[in-house]
Amino acid sequence: MSLVTGLLFLLCATLIGRALLPTRSILSRSRWEELGVAYLLGTGVVTVVITAGFVVGLSMNLLWWLPLLGAAAAFTLDAKRNTTIGELAEVPWTKPIGLLLAVLASAAFLATIALPLNEFDAIYHWAYRGKVLLYDGTPLNEAITGMVNDDGYGRLVTHPNYPFGIPILEAWTSHWGGWHARWVQLPLALWSACLPMAIAFGLRGYSTRAASYGAVLTAATPILYSYNFLEEGFDSISMAGLTSTLTLGGGADLAVMAMLGVACALFLRARQLDDRRTAICAGLALAGAVMMKNEGLALAGVCLLALLLTTILPPRRIRVAIPFAAVAVLGIAPWLGLRAQLPAIDENYSEQMTVENVMHYLGGGRELVEKAPIAMSGRQQVDLENAPARIGLVLTSFWEEFTDLRSWGFLWLLLIVALPVTRQRLADPEARWLTFVVLGGICLYFLILLVTPWNFPSLRDKGIPERLLVHLVGPILLMFGTALPKGES
Amino acid sequence: MLLSWLARLHGVFTAWVLLFLISSLVLAAGTDFRADRGRYPDSEMISNNGRPRFITQMFRPDDLKNRTVLILDAPADSPNYIGMEPHVVDNLVRGLESKQMRVVRTAGDNPIPLAKGADVAVLTCNFQAYLDVDFHALAAQMKGIYLFDYSGYWDTAAADAAGLLAQNFARAYWPQWLDPELALFVDYMKEKTSAEDGILLVPSRRLSTIAARARWFLALNEQLSPRRFYLRNPQDGTSFVIEYFEWVQEYNKLAPWKQTKKVRVPKRDFSALHHLTPTRTLAPEEIAAAQSRDIQWILYWDHQADFRLVDWELVPLETALQWTAEAGR
Numbered sequence: 134m135s136l137v138t139g140l141l142f143l144l145c146a147t148l149i150g151r152a153l154l155p156t157r158s159i160l161s162r163s164r165w166e167e168l169g170v171a172y173l174l175g176t177g178v179v180t181v182v183i184t185a186g187f188v189v190g191l192s193m194n195l196l197w198w199l200p201l202l203g204a205a206a207a208f209t210l211d212a213k214r215n216t217t218i219g220e221l222a223e224v225p226w227t228k229p230i231g232l233l234l235a236v237l238a239s240a241a242f243l244a245t246i247a248l249p250l251n252e253f254d255a256i257y258h259w260a261y262r263g264k265v266l267l268y269d270g271t272p273l274n275e276a277i278t279g280m281v282n283d284d285g286y287g288r289l290v291t292h293p294n295y296p297f298g299i300p301i302l303e304a305w306t307s308h309w310g311g312w313h314a315r316w317v318q319l320p321l322a323l324w325s326a327c328l329p330m331a332i333a334f335g336l337r338g339y340s341t342r343a344a345s346y347g348a349v350l351t352a353a354t355p356i357l358y359s360y361n362f363l364e365e366g367f368d369s370i371s372m373a374g375l376t377s378t379l380t381l382g383g384g385a386d387l388a389v390m391a392m393l394g395v396a397c398a399l400f401l402r403a404r405q406l407d408d409r410r411t412a413i414c415a416g417l418a419l420a421g422a423v424m425m426k427n428e429g430l431a432l433a434g435v436c437l438l439a440l441l442l443t444t445i446l447p448p449r450r451i452r453v454a455i456p457f458a459a460v461a462v463l464g465i466a467p468w469l470g471l472r473a474q475l476p477a478i479d480e481n482y483s484e485q486m487t488v489e490n491v492m493h494y495l496g497g498g499r500e501l502v503e504k505a506p507i508a509m510s511g512r513q514q515v516d517l518e519n520a521p522a523r524i525g526l527v528l529t530s531f532w533e534e535f536t537d538l539r540s541w542g543f544l545w546l547l548l549i550v551a552l553p554v555t556r557q558r559l560a561d562p563e564a565r566w567l568t569f570v571v572l573g574g575i576c577l578y579f580l581i582l583l584v585t586p587w588n589f590p591s592l593r594d595k596g597i598p599e600r601l602l603v604h605l606v607g608p609i610l611l612m613f614g615t616a617l618p619k620g621e622s
Numbered sequence: 623m624l625l626s627w628l629a630r631l632h633g634v635f636t637a638w639v640l641l642f643l644i645s646s647l648v649l650a651a652g653t654d655f656r657a658d659r660g661r662y663p664d665s666e667m668i669s670n671n672g673r674p675r676f677i678t679q680m681f682r683p684d685d686l687k688n689r690t691v692l693i694l695d696a697p698a699d700s701p702n703y704i705g706m707e708p709h710v711v712d713n714l715v716r717g718l719e720s721k722q723m724r725v726v727r728t729a730g731d732n733p734i735p736l737a738k739g740a741d742v743a744v745l746t747c748n749f750q751a752y753l754d755v756d757f758h759a760l761a762a763q764m765k766g767i768y769l770f771d772y773s774g775y776w777d778t779a780a781a782d783a784a785g786l787l788a789q790n791f792a793r794a795y796w797p798q799w800l801d802p803e804l805a806l807f808v809d810y811m812k813e814k815t816s817a818e819d820g821i822l823l824v825p826s827r828r829l830s831t832i833a834a835r836a837r838w839f840l841a842l843n844e845q846l847s848p849r850r851f852y853l854r855n856p857q858d859g860t861s862f863v864i865e866y867f868e869w870v871q872e873y874n875k876l877a878p879w880k881q882t883k884k885v886r887v888p889k890r891d892f893s894a895l896h897h898l899t900p901t902r903t904l905a906p907e908e909i910a911a912a913q914s915r916d917i918q919w920i921l922y923w924d925h926q927a928d929f930r931l932v933d934w935e936l937v938p939l940e941t942a943l944q945w946t947a948e949a950g951r
Contacts, residue, residue, distance in 0.1 A: 233636060240643035247650035251657040256799060257860075261844045268817070268848035276848070280856050286822070286911040289843040289856045315655075346629050353636040362642050374646030375661055478857040509867040510832050542635035547628055587862060617625055 134310025139319030142305055143172065145204035146320070150175030152207030153417070155410045157219035160402060162334050164221050165231075166344075169330025172323055173395040174414055177421020179203075179305075180298040184424055185467035187297070192270030197308045225333055225344035237352045238326035244358070244374055245322035245381045249314035255383030257291050263303030264312060265290075272297055273474060281476045294475040296468055298424030299385050317383070324387035325357040325380075328394045328607060335398025336614035338405040343614040351394075351610050353542060356380055356603045357387065360540035360596065377596065385426040386600050392422035393432055394607020396461075397570065401563050401611060403453045412453035413460045420464025430468075431482065431577055432604060433461060439569030443562055450562070485584040494583045497522040504588040526589050527582045527598075531575075534599050548609045551616035558616065567612040574605045659800050664704045664748075665774030665792035672706070672713030676791065677742055678721050680768060687722040690765070692740035694755075696747045697730025705747030705773030705792075714744070728752075734759045741766035748775040757784035767895070779803050782931045785894045790928035799841050803929045808845045810892050814936055820850040820917040822939075824908055826900030826924045827879045829870045833927035834863050842921075852915060854878075870925075878905035883949045893931040900924045901935050903946040912939055 150171030154160060162170065179200045186196040211218070224231055250256050265276040272278075279288040302320040307313065333348035355362060361378045363369055380387050399415035402408070419436055423429040437458055444454055499520040507513045535545040548571065553564045578601045582589060653661060681689050695711050696703045706714070718725050726736050733752060737743060737760050745752055753775050761767070761784040769781055774792025779802065781788040798804070815821065823839050840860060843851045853859055854876075858869035882903040890896050900922040904912070912920065920942040924933035 237636065237639060237643070240640070240647065244643050244646045244650075247647055247655055248657045251797070251799075253797070256844055257840050261847060264844070264847035276850070284907065284911055284914065286852050286854050286915075287856045289839060289851050289853055289860050291840070291860045349636070350629055350632050353633050353639060355635055355639055355642070358639055359642055359646075362638070370641075370645050371649065371661060372663075373642055373649055375649075375657065476857070478861065504864050506863055506867070509864060538635075539638070542638070543628060543632040547632055550625060550628060587864060591863065613625075613629070617629075 135307055135313040135316040136310075136319070138309045139306040139316045142200070142302070142320045143323070145200045146175030146179055147172045148175065148204040148207040148211070149178055149200065152210050153178065153414050155408060155414075156214070157221060159219075159408060160406065160411055161219075161222040161337060163224040165224060165234075166330045166334035166337070167221065169327035170334050170395055170398070173327050173331060173391050173421075174399070174418050176302065176320065177392050177395075177418045177424070180301050180424040181417060181420045181464045181467070183301045183305075184297055184471060187271055187273065188467045188470045190271075190273075193266045193301075193304055193308075194270055197305060200305065222337070223341075225337060225341035226348060227345075230345060230349055234329055234348055234352055238329070241325040241358060241381060242322045246315055246318050247374060248382075250318065250383045251375070252377055252379065252382055252384060254385070258295055259299040259383055259385065260303060260314070260317070261290065262295070262297060262300035263307070263317060266297065266300050266304035267307045267312060272300075272471065278475060281478065292478070294472050294477050295427060296424050296429070296472070298421070298426075299383070299388060301424075303383075321383055321388065322381075324391040325352075328357065328391050331391070331395040331398045332607060332610050332614065335401045335611050338402055339615055340617070340619040342619070343617045346617060347610050347614040350544075350547065350613065351606065354544055354606055354610075355542055356540045356599065357390075357606065360599050360603075361537070362539055364539065380600070380603060386603050388425035389422050389429050389432070389604045390606050392418055392425055392429070393436075393604055394611075396422060396436070397567065397608045397611055400453075400457055401567070401615075403457065404450050404563055404566070407450060407452055409453055409456045412457040416457045416460030417464055419457075419461040420468075423465045423468055427482070428578075428601060428604060430465065431581070432574060433465060435573040435577055436570055437461065439566050439573055442569050443566040446562070446565075448562055482581055485586055486580065487584075490584045491580060494523045497524060499523065500526055500590070501586075501588050504591075506588070506591060523583060523589060526593075527579060530582075530589075530593050530598055531579065534602060537599075540599055544606065544609060547613045551609075551613040553616070561615060564612065564615045567608050567615065570608045571605055571612055574608070575602070578602060657797075657800060659796040659802075662794075662796035665794050667706055667710070667772055668791055668793050670707065670710050672710040672717060674714055674717035674721065674723075676789075677718065677744070677770060678723070680742065683721075689741045690724040690726060690739055691718050692733060692737050692743040692764075693725060693727045694733050694743060694745045694747075694749070694752045695727055695729055696749050700730060700749070703747035703749050703773075704775075705745070711746050714746075734763055737763035740764045742768045742770060744770040744772060745776055746772050748773045753777075757781045757786055760784065761786050777802075778928070778930050779806055783894050787895055787898060787932060788930070790930075794835075794928075798835050798838065798929070799845070801841075801929045803931055804838065804841055804845075807892070807929070807931060807934055808842065811842070811846055811849070811936065814891070815846075815849055815919060817848050819919060820852065820915055821919040821921050821936075822908065822912050822915075822917050823851060823853045823921050823923065824902075824904070825873065825879070826902055826922050826933075828874050828877070829925040831925055831927050832867050832870050834866060835927045836925050837866065838923070838929055850916075851921075852911065852917065854911075878908060881905045882946075885945045885949075887935065887937075890935065892934070895932045898932050899935050900933055901937060901942075901945075903949045904942050909943065909946065912942075 183196045280293050303317040306317050329348040329351040332351045333344040336343040336347040359379050396415050396418035403411035419433050423433050500523045502520040503515045508515045553559045715725050757780050767787045769786050769788040771790045776788050778788040858865040885901045887899050920937045922935045
């Protein structure tokens with residue numbers, strides 16, 4: 134039954150997202166672009182609305198019906214405006230490319246559900262929360278809030294102030310039929326499949342060639358599926374899909390990536406068309422990114438700051454900037470309200486990000502070697518005097534990522550060549566905004582890792598910074614698309 | 623032109639992606655679309671120097687000469703099995719003999735007749751005949767109950783059922799939630815407790831390891847949801863590995879078990895090792911924590927990187943309170 138509920142969610146989210154989008158005559162798109170964007174947008178909206186519902190005290194049992202009602206309303210609306218919604222545009226790619234994209238999308242979907250939840254974060258961070266929502270109906274429950282008490286005893290929950298986007302989707306899927314460690318991943322199985330469609334959609338306003346390139350290049354980026362594949366040689370192929378280097382599955386990084394990607398794509402089109410409704414959709418998608426993982430909040434801040442910087446120079450397009458920012462802030466606000474009621478025990482970025490801290494590490498502050506697991510376990514003597522500078526370690530890790538072809542392909546090279554350095558490119562306000570988002574995102578993650586209170590090499594072992602940088606794949610490829618000459622094949 | 627070529631270069635990675643996706647799907651199909659432990663790398667010896675201290679410290683130094691160790695090692699002419707290298711086995715044997723312990727090596731032979739009177743049996747490799755050993759027959763032959771598994775392949779639940787205490791000394795590379803004994807225990811807990819129950823987790827004694835894998839309470843908490851699990855200082859116990867280390871240190875410093883007495887239970891529901899229970903009376907702060915919450919059960923555990931049935935005991939709160947009251951009289 135959870136399989137059916139999961140499939141029902143895919144339908145509901147797509148219908149809701151489609152109903153929110155402007156008509157095709159205003160916002161042209163092909164069927165595949167529409168499906169990809171609609172699903173991501175609908176999913177983002179569902180998580181935003183249900184999070185808001187928790188804040189006002191509603192339970193998951195009641196909130197579960199909202200996507201269903203929303204989808205029914207969307208279906209009715211769609212039937213009514215069928216004549217006015219307009220014709221679908223042609224797909225921007227050739228048939229062989231379309232076939233390749235379809236194969237990759239289908240394989241990514243199937244690979245996600247090929248195994249039940251099988252990763253630490255997916256199980257202990259997200260599935261646990263999903264079960265809390267399923268069984269207790271709300272995150273404002275002892276299962277999440279009851280960790281810290283005066284007598285020192287409390288409930289077990291990893292990082293209690295993580296957002297509830299992924300758990301909401303899992304709990305929704307489990308509403309009929311109960312928890313199923315495979316089928317709860319159904320709503321999470323389309324992130325990598327939808328992003329290429331969203332990128333093509335975002336670049337359609339530039340040229341169909343940019344859209345086609347954008348889709349293929351996105352789908353070809355290895356980290357949309359896994360990172361460090363075959364790092365240990367060809368023999369390690371037997372571990373494909375099994376290790377913590379898998380990005381597909383029940384984790385949240387691809388969710389942030391997909392939501393940020395579709396938010397940027399929508400906002401790009403909104404600015405090009407000067408269309409407020411599209412900007413509102415972009416704001417909702419950005420709020421959706423915040424619902425997926427803590428980093429989404431920081432990235433939303435980067436997007437809004439980038440918008441502020443972009444509007445310094447004309448064309449400012451305030452008509453779309455304001456609804457985008459306002460809707461994003463309104464969508465995020467309920468989560469902030471909810472978060473304020475949850476115990477904040479660790480991962481408090483804002484607390485670490487002080488000028489003093491940043492300057493300390495920029496000035497060569499040493500790595501916290503005493504917090505390395507081997508030092509903590511007493512198996513190695515701590516040598517504080519010869520501890521390396523944190524900044525060197527973080528820079529090295531970023532360099533290693535930028536040159537790691539098996540995880541990123543040539544993505545970072547594409548970013549460098551797409552940087553708007555000529556006057557003509559700088560005159561493109563969309564390229565400017567995307568550049569601010571991408572470079573701002575990289576700087577943000579660099580700073581976060583620079584001031585992290587943990588031992589950085591331990592984080593590196595756990596796939597940081599790649600699991601953060603993957604969030605930026607969408608805007609990077611949109612940026613590359615904007616740099617492509619319109620006539621180039 | 624440059625952009626196009628770079629784009630095409632990046633596009634070549636579709637082949638890489640396809641290789642990954644197809645491999646993932648085919649390999650998942652090969653294990654019935656389940657995450658199978660067999661697909662993970664083989665377990666590895668934690669220590670490969672063959673020092674015998676884990677075995678010798680089980681007994682009084684003056685008693686070592688009266689003890690016999692059965693070494694289940696591969697036949698001399700056999701291909702390399704997974705486990706201890708032959709020279710490490712030789713080191714272990716020499717080390718034991720230097721302590722005047724009697725050593726019997728099976729060298730591929732049937733271990734059952736050779737186990738007569740053995741205090742300890744040591745599995746050094748994954749030789750199939752050893753893995754399929756009849757633990758009840760082994761237990762009937764052995765004088766002691768200790769099994770040292772240096773290859774990580776023995777079924778510790780089957781050993782437990784035969785009244786043998788298996789200790790795994792190999793590092794497993796499959797994730798903790800795939801542990802078969804954990805799955806058995808989760809099923810038992812589901813049967814024994816109701817979904818609304820509250821369970822206080824109480825370490826039986828000093829936390830003896832800082833292995834992150836020993837955080838079995840994370841798996842129990844998730845798999846047995848919505849049952850309510852309570853732990854001392856969970857904000858550190860469930861956080862990053864560094865905080866977890868601090869949690870271990872803090873608990874050992876606090877040492878609530880020092881205020882308590884060991885309790886032997888007449889009958890165990892799950893483990894056949896009746897005299898090795900993790901049960902004890904409760905410290906005052908544990909009683910206060912249990913009584914100030916809606917808690918029905920105490921789950922005692924011994925903190926180990928390997929999930930062993932013997933290390934876990936679920937006891938009704940009233941029983942634990944009764945033990946404490948009786949011990950206080």
